[in-house]
Amino acid sequence: MKLAMPRITFWKVTAAVFLLGGLAATIVRFGWGLGAATNLTDITPWGLWIGFDVVTGVGLAAGGFTLAGIVYIFHLERFKPIVRPAILTAFLGYSLVIVGLMFDLGRPWAIWHALIYQNPHSVLFEVAMCVMLYTTVLALEFSPVVLERFKLHRALKFVKAITIPLIVLGILLSMLHQSSLGSLYLIVPQKMHPFWYSPMLPVFFFVSAVAVGLGMTIVESYLSARAFGKTLETPLLRDLARIMLGVLLVYFTMRGIDLLRRDALHLLFEPSFETSMLYLEVSLMLIIPLLLFNIRGWGQTRVGLFFTAFSMVLGFVTNRLNVTLTSLESYYRENFGTSYFPSAGELIVTISIVTAGFVLFALAVKYLPIFPEHEEETVLRIGDAPDRSSAPPLEGTPAAELRRH
Amino acid sequence: MSHAILVDLTLCVGCGACTTACQQVHNFPEKENPTLDDKNFTTIRTVTENESGDEYYVRKMCRHCEEPACASACLVGALTKTKDGAVTWDTNKCIGCRYCMLACPFDIPKYEWSSMSPKVRKCTMCYQERHLTADMELDDAGYVLDASGERVVIEGREITAEDRDTIIELTTNMDDNRASACSVACPMEATVFGERDQLLAEAKRRILESPDDYVPRIYGQKEVGGTSVFYLSNVSFESLGFYTNLENSSYPDKTWRVLEKIPDIVVTAGVALGAVYWITNRREDVKRYEEEIKSKRSKKKA
Numbered sequence: 001m002k003l004a005m006p007r008i009t010f011w012k013v014t015a016a017v018f019l020l021g022g023l024a025a026t027i028v029r030f031g032w033g034l035g036a037a038t039n040l041t042d043i044t045p046w047g048l049w050i051g052f053d054v055v056t057g058v059g060l061a062a063g064g065f066t067l068a069g070i071v072y073i074f075h076l077e078r079f080k081p082i083v084r085p086a087i088l089t090a091f092l093g094y095s096l097v098i099v100g101l102m103f104d105l106g107r108p109w110a111i112w113h114a115l116i117y118q119n120p121h122s123v124l125f126e127v128a129m130c131v132m133l134y135t136t137v138l139a140l141e142f143s144p145v146v147l148e149r150f151k152l153h154r155a156l157k158f159v160k161a162i163t164i165p166l167i168v169l170g171i172l173l174s175m176l177h178q179s180s181l182g183s184l185y186l187i188v189p190q191k192m193h194p195f196w197y198s199p200m201l202p203v204f205f206f207v208s209a210v211a212v213g214l215g216m217t218i219v220e221s222y223l224s225a226r227a228f229g230k231t232l233e234t235p236l237l238r239d240l241a242r243i244m245l246g247v248l249l250v251y252f253t254m255r256g257i258d259l260l261r262r263d264a265l266h267l268l269f270e271p272s273f274e275t276s277m278l279y280l281e282v283s284l285m286l287i288i289p290l291l292l293f294n295i296r297g298w299g300q301t302r303v304g305l306f307f308t309a310f311s312m313v314l315g316f317v318t319n320r321l322n323v324t325l326t327s328l329e330s331y332y333r334e335n336f337g338t339s340y341f342p343s344a345g346e347l348i349v350t351i352s353i354v355t356a357g358f359v360l361f362a363l364a365v366k367y368l369p370i371f372p373e374h375e376e377e378t379v380l381r382i383g384d385a386p387d388r389s390s391a392p393p394l395e396g397t398p399a400a401e402l403r404r405h
Numbered sequence: 406m407s408h409a410i411l412v413d414l415t416l417c418v419g420c421g422a423c424t425t426a427c428q429q430v431h432n433f434p435e436k437e438n439p440t441l442d443d444k445n446f447t448t449i450r451t452v453t454e455n456e457s458g459d460e461y462y463v464r465k466m467c468r469h470c471e472e473p474a475c476a477s478a479c480l481v482g483a484l485t486k487t488k489d490g491a492v493t494w495d496t497n498k499c500i501g502c503r504y505c506m507l508a509c510p511f512d513i514p515k516y517e518w519s520s521m522s523p524k525v526r527k528c529t530m531c532y533q534e535r536h537l538t539a540d541m542e543l544d545d546a547g548y549v550l551d552a553s554g555e556r557v558v559i560e561g562r563e564i565t566a567e568d569r570d571t572i573i574e575l576t577t578n579m580d581d582n583r584a585s586a587c588s589v590a591c592p593m594e595a596t597v598f599g600e601r602d603q604l605l606a607e608a609k610r611r612i613l614e615s616p617d618d619y620v621p622r623i624y625g626q627k628e629v630g631g632t633s634v635f636y637l638s639n640v641s642f643e644s645l646g647f648y649t650n651l652e653n654s655s656y657p658d659k660t661w662r663v664l665e666k667i668p669d670i671v672v673t674a675g676v677a678l679g680a681v682y683w684i685t686n687r688r689e690d691v692k693r694y695e696e697e698i699k700s701k702r703s704k705k706k707a
Binding site for chain 1: 441442474476477478479480481482483498499500501502503504506507508510512515516517518519520521522523524648650651652656657659660661663664667670671674675678679681682685686688689
């Protein structure tokens with residue numbers, strides 16, 4: 001009997017290297033403590049793990065509630081094929097946020113204290129409750145995929161019966177959660193650079209999360225198309241990109257008005273580290289996507305849409321890192337003559353958490369009915385040849401399901 | 406009664422008696438020129454004033470805010486503003502998230518970075534220490550028991566009869582009143598412990614009686630909504646490195662203003678989502694019904 005060796009590819013080797021590095025950093029973190037593993041200090045108590053793994057991570061998982069809302073509440077049923085991958089990303093995203101939190105908390109085993117010693121005046125308490133409840137909701141929203149795969153029809157019937165209340169609950173929790181990550185910073189007005197501190201932070205966080213949820217969905221479906229030959233129809237992605245850009249225009253208008261109201265507009269013309277970072281954020285998040293999308297003939301192809309959305313996602317990451325890290329730099333510099341940059345350990349842990357996300361997504365797509373099965377012509381028409389070797393035919397995915405809608 | 410501390414920087418000679426007493430009462434290793442960290446809750450910094458070149462001594466410690474940002478930030482409520490005036494913390498609740506450190510406008514809470522079970526630590530205005538009394542019962546092993554018969558634990562340390570006597574000595578002032586160790590130790594009365602209203606009146610009296618010796622400002626009276634540590638100085642607080650860009654309103658209010666709206670947001674958004682679902686769902690139903698009728702009619706015709 002012959003055992004088939006899994007094919008070794010460049011990306012598999014890269015993922016393995018990152019994960020092994022992450023393992024080493026994990027040993028340092030839990031063997032020698034936060035002081036040894038990070039560049040965090042009494043002056044700079046929050047760093048990359050909060051800024052990226054938690055605050056940015058939750059944002060990148062926003063596709064789950066955005067798409068669920070579009071399809072189930074607004075009944076735009078043609079987007080239905082995208083709901084599953086979006087909810088999968090959200091579920092994986094939230095799970096990895098919890099993993100990231102475990103690294104950052106000094107006493108992760110005491111995390112249940114949040115349940116019994118509740119302080120309703122703490123934004124972080126709201127954040128903790130939302131993480132816990134929304135991860136549960138996401139698990140339930142995602143469960144039909146697993147139940148279908150293992151043909152558990154009674155459980156499936158039950159989950160389907162509570163779909164709409166679940167979706168509404170998920171959207172409400174996301175609204176609270178996305179905005180609460182911005183509210184966290186409301187208590188430090190004097191420490192943050194005026195570009196990023198605003199009493200409007202909770203609103204900004206929510207609106208930009210809606211946009212990045214759409215952006216992430218476009219990015220994912222492009223990458224999945226390349227990796228697994230699972231494709232979504234380009235016109236769908238085009239519509240998503242258009243909604244995304246619309247939301248972004250609203251978002252940046254609000255930010256502009258906010259800067260004006262707080263008399264901070266003149267800072268835009270004073271060269272500084274912070275000004276460059278703001279320009280980087282605005283370029284990646286709004287200007288480049290707008291330009292790319294409007295390139296005639298190319299901007300609305302699958303590749304063009306990918307780069308439009310990918311630039312937006314990078315810009316979103318820059319924005320969250322600007323709020324959580326960049327905006328505090330001038331405070332550290334002026335009062336303590338110091339600055340924060342993540343340690344190698346912090347970077348490696350963050351990179352391997354992201355890698356774990358990719359690996360888990362790939363495994364889920366391989367073994368679970370995430371993407372609708374396409375007729376071969378559809379795939380060929382779009383121009384991406386399916387890779388048969390890495391994508392075994394899925395069981396129990398009725399292609400008819402897609403055609404019905 | 407709410408307690409407070411008055412620090413008159415014009416009287417401070419920078420001897421360091423307060424920092425030493427603080428280290429002793431908390432059983433910390435004694436250090437020369439310490440910085441504020443998890444094993445040192447107060448420091449004296451020598452500041453050279455820019456214009457005159459004169460040297461000043463600035464004592465740094467927790468301000469025990471009237472409305473502490475740290476206590477509002479803590480998700481498990483480990484930090485509390487007591488009626489006594491002190492902002493205390495409960496080591497056992499802390500999960501080590503460090504939000505209090507970010508939230509504190511004076512950068513006071515410190516972290517046990519090298520510990521494998523790190524918690525946040527800071528000055529407690531000797532709250533528990535001031536409440537130890539000589540008549541407390543001991544158990545068979547010689548540890549001090551509280552009223553409920555449990556061993557007294559101060560910052561993770563169980564207190565022996567010997568510890569208790571040392572602590573009582575360090576926290577009893579010349580008038581036989583209990584006070585923070587730093588104020589008891591100060592030989593110049595630059596740090597005074599007392600009742601908040603009285604100390605505030607005393608601070609005002611000093612400024613009014615000798616206006617030439619003080620700048621007309623009590624740092625801590627209004628900052629961040631008022632603190633329980635007041636500073637007096639004869640040069641501007643800005644030149645001594647005090648934060649002068651703090652607002653005079655409560656910091657916890659900034660987040661509470663948003664948090665208190667959550668119930669309204671949930672109800673409104675919930676109903677709105679339900680309404681949208683109702684409308685779009687009805688539209689689908691109508692469409693389906695119309696199609697059915699249409700197909701029936703076309704069948705009839707055929």
